[in-house]
Amino acid sequence: xxxxxxxxxxxxxxxxxxxxxRCDPISGHTALYWYRQSLGQGLEFLIYFQGNSAPDKSGxxxxxxxxxxxxxxxxxxxxxxxxxxxSAVYLCASSSRQGTEAxxxxxxxxxxx
Amino acid sequence: xxxxxxxGSHVSVSEGALVLLRCNYSSSVPPYLFWYVQYPNQGLQxxxxxxxxxTLVKGINGFEAExxxxxxxxxxxxxxxxxxxxxxxxxxxxxDSNYQLIWGAGTKLIIKP
Numbered sequence: 001x002x003x004x005x006x007x008x009x010x011x012x013x014x015x016x017x018x019x020x021x022r023c024d025p026i027s028g029h030t031a032l033y034w035y036r037q038s039l040g041q042g043l044e045f046l047i048y049f050q051g052n053s054a055p056d057k058s059g060x061x062x063x064x065x066x067x068x069x070x071x072x073x074x075x076x077x078x079x080x081x082x083x084x085x086x087s088a089v090y091l092c093a094s095s096s097r098q099g100t101e102a103x104x105x106x107x108x109x110x111x112x113x
Numbered sequence: 114x115x116x117x118x119x120x121g122s123h124v125s126v127s128e129g130a131l132v133l134l135r136c137n138y139s140s141s142v143p144p145y146l147f148w149y150v151q152y153p154n155q156g157l158q159x160x161x162x163x164x165x166x167x168t169l170v171k172g173i174n175g176f177e178a179e180x181x182x183x184x185x186x187x188x189x190x191x192x193x194x195x196x197x198x199x200x201x202x203x204x205x206x207x208x209d210s211n212y213q214l215i216w217g218a219g220t221k222l223i224i225k226p
Contacts, residue, residue: 033214042203042216042217042218042219043157043203043216043219045216048213055213056213091156091157093157093214095214100145100147100162100164100207101145101147101159101162102147102205102214103159104149104156104157104158105156106155106156107156
């Protein structure tokens with residue numbers, strides 16, 4: 001696609017429910033990153049994919065968080081049994097092997113009520 | 114290990130004054146360096162990048178940054194601040210051997226009328 005696409009753009013969920021956040025990277029980009037940005041905070045790294053594998057998943061805050069990437073393209077971030085502290089904007093970015101900068105999506109704003 | 118330090122979580126300047134946002138990095142190999150900007154309620158947008166060509170890099174909206182290897186710095190400057198520059202600015206580093214992006218904590222730029 002022309003840019004990194006994230007869906008949904010907004011998600012309100014009840015505490016304890018599971019949510020899935022989707023990221024469609026730029027076509028051909030091999031690297032994909034998930035970040036979390038809480039209100040007024042900086043970027044919190046969650047996980048990084050190179051192709052379908054995740055060399056670094058050290059940022060996932062708990063075992064309720066998981067992510068996968070299939071076909072070297074679309075990635076899904078899943079949060080199980082959501083808690084109020086999970087409320088944040090979840091940002092996805094992708095970059096190419098040849099290129100250097102990362103391109104960001106507009107994010108998914110998750111609100112857990 | 115790479116790291117990025119942005120000095121000052123908030124910087125306040127008067128409209129028309131010089132903007133200086135500081136970024137220092139640590140990297141054992143030649144880095145790629147980036148500045149991104151995030152306007153309120155928006156995703157991150159690349160301002161400029163250093164990729165081992167010219168050490169003085171010009172970006173969008175009148176911003177520029179100078180790579181100084183001896184000081185391990187990549188400070189962002191703009192000669193004259195505009196109200197529309199109010200945003201959060203993030204510095205990041207990446208090396209050729211690792212697609213992982215390492216981010217600074219961000220600096221919120223406040224423009225006083």
